[in-house]
Amino acid sequence: xxxxxxxxxxxxxxxLTNEEITWMIEGFVKGDIPDYQMSAFMMAVYFNxxxxxxxxxxxxxxxxxxxxxxLSAIEGIKVDKHSTGGVGDKTTLxxxxxxxxxxxxxxxxxxxxxxxTGGTIDKLESIPGYNTTIGRExxxxxxxxxxxxxxxxxxxxxxxxxxxxxxxxxxxxxxxxPLIASSIMSKKLASGSDCILLDVKMGSGAFMKTEEDAxxxxxxxxxxxxxxxxxxxxxxxxxxxxxxxxxxxxLEVIEAVNTLKGQxxxxxxxxxxxxxxxxLLLADKGDIDTCREMVKDAIKSGKALEKLALMVExxxxxxxxxxxxxxxxxxxxxMEVKASKSGYIASINTEQCGIASVVLEAGxxxxxxxxxxxxxxxxxxxxxxxxxxxxxIAVLYTNNCNKLEGACKILEDSCKIREVxxxxxxxxxxxxxxxxxx
Ligand code: URA
Numbered sequence: 231x232x233x234x235x236x237x238x239x240x241x242x243x244x245x246l247t248n249e250e251i252t253w254m255i256e257g258f259v260k261g262d263i264p265d266y267q268m269s270a271f272m273m274a275v276y277f278n279x280x281x282x283x284x285x286x287x288x289x290x291x292x293x294x295x296x297x298x299x300x301l302s303a304i305e306g307i308k309v310d311k312h313s314t315g316g317v318g319d320k321t322t323l324x325x326x327x328x329x330x331x332x333x334x335x336x337x338x339x340x341x342x343x344x345x346x347t348g349g350t351i352d353k354l355e356s357i358p359g360y361n362t363t364i365g366r367e368x369x370x371x372x373x374x375x376x377x378x379x380x381x382x383x384x385x386x387x388x389x390x391x392x393x394x395x396x397x398x399x400x401x402x403x404x405x406x407x408p409l410i411a412s413s414i415m416s417k418k419l420a421s422g423s424d425c426i427l428l429d430v431k432m433g434s435g436a437f438m439k440t441e442e443d444a445x446x447x448x449x450x451x452x453x454x455x456x457x458x459x460x461x462x463x464x465x466x467x468x469x470x471x472x473x474x475x476x477x478x479x480x481l482e483v484i485e486a487v488n489t490l491k492g493q494x495x496x497x498x499x500x501x502x503x504x505x506x507x508x509x510l511l512l513a514d515k516g517d518i519d520t521c522r523e524m525v526k527d528a529i530k531s532g533k534a535l536e537k538l539a540l541m542v543e544x545x546x547x548x549x550x551x552x553x554x555x556x557x558x559x560x561x562x563x564x565m566e567v568k569a570s571k572s573g574y575i576a577s578i579n580t581e582q583c584g585i586a587s588v589v590l591e592a593g594x595x596x597x598x599x600x601x602x603x604x605x606x607x608x609x610x611x612x613x614x615x616x617x618x619x620x621x622x623i624a625v626l627y628t629n630n631c632n633k634l635e636g637a638c639k640i641l642e643d644s645c646k647i648r649e650v651x652x653x654x655x656x657x658x659x660x661x662x663x664x665x666x667x668x
Pocket of ligand 1: 314404409410411413414437
């Protein structure tokens, strides 16, 4: 087989066989296929797409390029959740403890922040002592004892994706449905859970800018997962405004804790309840109303919050920070972003909010950058709110005062104020769940 012929076939929009795809991925991981040929191939996929069969074969080849984690040492059904990435997305910190409090195990591997989007691992590492790099035996042990564990993804989960993603990032081939679907699903299938709930984001802060594209991506990922024998469902959710009010690591942990106390922002609370409900549905805990009641009860009773504290403790973290969030360090410098005129907030560009939080050092400019865990943004107003000129729209936090002016300008530019109140949009836009019982 020759890579040249595989590129030519894709260029002419011909279907590749499983043997060709597997040979290509194995060769790329071994280093036999150079980056320039793989880049040409991915650009051909970007323009010509892939058939469902090709996409499934590519996903499986990528998943099998490293460890396929066997979670059978953990008793019961294991449910995973994955968000396609957003700004202010701290749902895992809320949803995983809720689901565990309802008796379903969550053994989850998460990532660090990517570009303008935050990552669960950075948020967890903002809790003093929390170790995200424990070994597999300890991971299984914690899930068996507490019902949940969230750790960093080990280097050998889908190594083909790691190499491909780095190349896509610099060859303008990230935003391709078959490439995103295979990238995400290869890691999820390799991570071993029985059921997977996908939170596919759409809007100005997401990879998918329109509902149609997000639906197409969700449909493909669900199909790939179900074909691989897992129970997979997806919610398509709004990322046209940041989720909740807090952006930045410890600020988001605090907001997640407040949400588990039943005192979170409405959009974050609503989305977490629906995500947890669909995870319980996948785990066969009952019909949708029963599952939703179980979720609400886990919050009201305080059981979900206690699960988060237990997980933090099991990972060597100081659970006192969960019980009393006043203990988190506060950033030394703050600045208020003011409304430039009176009117309704018509839009806030979410990607720009993410970029402003990176400027404040809540995220990484380069892979080597150190994160300021207390840095970030707290939004005081959201889309649809009325502001008078000079009202505070957001508060910026950082330990590097040189960063405040730049971040403030980005945020001011990202916020559009108009005379007419915009229509309220639902946070859950569509649901793909063939296991839904009502
Ligand atoms: N997240 C991933 O893991 N892969 C993509 O391609 C996009 C988002």
